[in-house]
Amino acid sequence: MVWASQPWDTDHMASAAQVQGPKAVAGWQALRPVLAAALSQGDAARLQAVNDFFNRRIVFRDDLQVWGQTDYWASPFEMLGKGEGDCEDFALAKYFSLRAAGVAANKLRLVYVRAQLGGPGGPVQAHMVLAFYAQPNAEPLILDNLISELRPASRRPDLTPVFSFNADGLWQGTGVQSAGDPLARLSRWRDVLAKARAEGFPP
Numbered sequence: 001m002v003w004a005s006q007p008w009d010t011d012h013m014a015s016a017a018q019v020q021g022p023k024a025v026a027g028w029q030a031l032r033p034v035l036a037a038a039l040s041q042g043d044a045a046r047l048q049a050v051n052d053f054f055n056r057r058i059v060f061r062d063d064l065q066v067w068g069q070t071d072y073w074a075s076p077f078e079m080l081g082k083g084e085g086d087c088e089d090f091a092l093a094k095y096f097s098l099r100a101a102g103v104a105a106n107k108l109r110l111v112y113v114r115a116q117l118g119g120p121g122g123p124v125q126a127h128m129v130l131a132f133y134a135q136p137n138a139e140p141l142i143l144d145n146l147i148s149e150l151r152p153a154s155r156r157p158d159l160t161p162v163f164s165f166n167a168d169g170l171w172q173g174t175g176v177q178s179a180g181d182p183l184a185r186l187s188r189w190r191d192v193l194a195k196a197r198a199e200g201f202p203p
Contacts, residue, residue: 008035008100008200016199020081027057027080031097038101047132047150050097051143058093059084060145073188075195090145091128092192095166096201098132105203107133109164110189111174115146116158131164131174140174165189167203 010032017028034053038046061084063072076093079085085093091110098108108130115127131140131153139152142159153159153174161173170182183190193203 008202013200017077017080020077023083024077024081027083028077030057031076031080035097035101038098043103043107043132043134044150046098046101046103047141047143050094050101051150052148053097054090054093055145055148057083058090058145060086060090062086071188073192075192075199076201077199078195087128087145091130091143092196094130094143096196098130099202103132105167106136109133109140109166109171109174111142111159111164112162113159114162116160119158127159129159167193 013028013032014025017024031053034049038049041049058079063069063086066072066082066084066086067074071088073092074082074085074089076096079089079093095108095110099105111129111131113127113129114124116122116124127146130143132143133140139154141150141152142156143150144156163179164171164174165182165186167182170179170185171177172179179185183193197203
């Protein structure tokens with residue numbers, strides 16, 4: 001059954017959640033009203049609701065602990081089924097959930113960054129966040145599992161962009177210079193995009 005007021009098939013997504021087990025079913029039952037409410041909200045409220053949902057519900061764990069692999073990109077229901085995920089999983093779940101909540105793909109970019117932990121002089125590690133662009137050339141807002149506050153990029157000096165991508169493109173840093181086809185260059189993105197589509201999320 002497809003509801004005219006929402007861009008997803010409720011029965012299909014419920015079935016996809018069941019495949020991942022009881023935690024995923026409970027996660028979908030909790031996420032569904034968040035997405036339904038977001039459809040009638042402005043972008044700022046949508047971003048905050050989705051960011052808060054995953055930051056509060058999911059426990060950070062690295063892929064080796066969760067999946068027994070060094071780098072695994074989980075679909076939203078895979079992560080909800082575990083109740084755990086790493087930075088890529090958080091960013092991906094937020095991306096697909098915001099797409100389901102009606103946010104245009106060209107306003108969202110997944111961004112690989114170098115994150116400096118603990119302030120200046122602290123250790124640097126690879127990290128992924130989700131960036132939201134209200135307009136093509138606007139300063140993006142950053143959705144991050146490290147902090148729950150949505151901040152403009154200028155207020156995240158701890159993050160240095162390396163490359164960014166979405167379903168439509170791949171870019172150096174967060175600029176406009178194309179770095180090729182994301183589906184051809186990023187096999188894990190191609191794989192998780194297919195998994196999320198199979199679960200009923202828009203690309």
